Amino acid sequence: MSDTALPLFGEDEGTGRVGVDDGFATAHRFALDAHSWVEHVPGWLSGAETLFEELLAASGWEQRRRWMYGEHTIEPRLTAEHHDLTTAPPALQEAARALTAHYGVSYDRLWLNHYRDHRDSTGWHGDGASTRRRECIVPVLSLGASRRFLVRPTEGGSSSTFRPLAGDLVVMGGRCQTDWRHCVPKETSPTGPRISVNFAASSQALPG
Numbered sequence: 001m002s003d004t005a006l007p008l009f010g011e012d013e014g015t016g017r018v019g020v021d022d023g024f025a026t027a028h029r030f031a032l033d034a035h036s037w038v039e040h041v042p043g044w045l046s047g048a049e050t051l052f053e054e055l056l057a058a059s060g061w062e063q064r065r066r067w068m069y070g071e072h073t074i075e076p077r078l079t080a081e082h083h084d085l086t087t088a089p090p091a092l093q094e095a096a097r098a099l100t101a102h103y104g105v106s107y108d109r110l111w112l113n114h115y116r117d118h119r120d121s122t123g124w125h126g127d128g129a130s131t132r133r134r135e136c137i138v139p140v141l142s143l144g145a146s147r148r149f150l151v152r153p154t155e156g157g158s159s160s161t162f163r164p165l166a167g168d169l170v171v172m173g174g175r176c177q178t179d180w181r182h183c184v185p186k187e188t189s190p191t192g193p194r195i196s197v198n199f200a201a202s203s204q205a206l207p208g
């Protein structure tokens with residue numbers, strides 16, 4: 001018997017090495033209703049700070065515009081998209097493989113959101129890219145500053161609040177993309193930058 005504490009994620013937290021917990025040991029699932037759920041996996045990824053700095057420095061961030069209400073609006077965040085997983089940083093490819101093995105969904109692309117500060121946000125929406133099937137599983141990894149992640153019924157009603165920290169995973173499952181909406185609201189007090197990694201699967205995407 002050794003009295004040495006075993007590192008939770010099989011790697012030394014202190015080294016900053018990036019790795020994920022293949023066992024999803026900290027996962028807690030919250031039922032939203034009979035068909036939909038959100039799973040929070042605190043500390044799923046170790047070395048979150050290292051990965052955050054790497055992604056922030058990477059090229060490929062773009063400012064997207066969209067045509068809304070008869071005018072062009074600038075999205076209040078930056079986005080970087082990897083349509084082909086093999087172009088993503090190796091740590092994210094490894095994360096996608098672990099998600100695929102655990103949830104049984106083949107994650108083959110991803111996009112990143114960069115919230116530069118508390119004024120950046122994502123409005124209420126369902127991920128259209130993940131509605132091919134009635135039930136979809138959509139994982140989102142948080143890095144950097146903690147921001148609120150809200151979920152509420154599509155028909156309206158009160159919202160549930162999740163507060164993922166750096167390295168945490170929030171996974172939307174069941175009918176979350178149709179019966180429910182999610183958002184990352186602006187905050188009134190200053191926060192540092194945050195990056196979210198949104199994993200997507202062609203098998204869950206609408207054709208075309």
Ligand SMILES: O=C(O)CCC(=O)C(=O)O
Binds near residue numbers: 127149183184
């Ligand atoms: O940044 C997040 O936590 C979620 C972002 C999101 O829902 C999206 O980009 O579709």
Ligand SMILES: [Fe+2]
Binds near residue numbers: 125126182
């Ligand atoms: Fe989304």
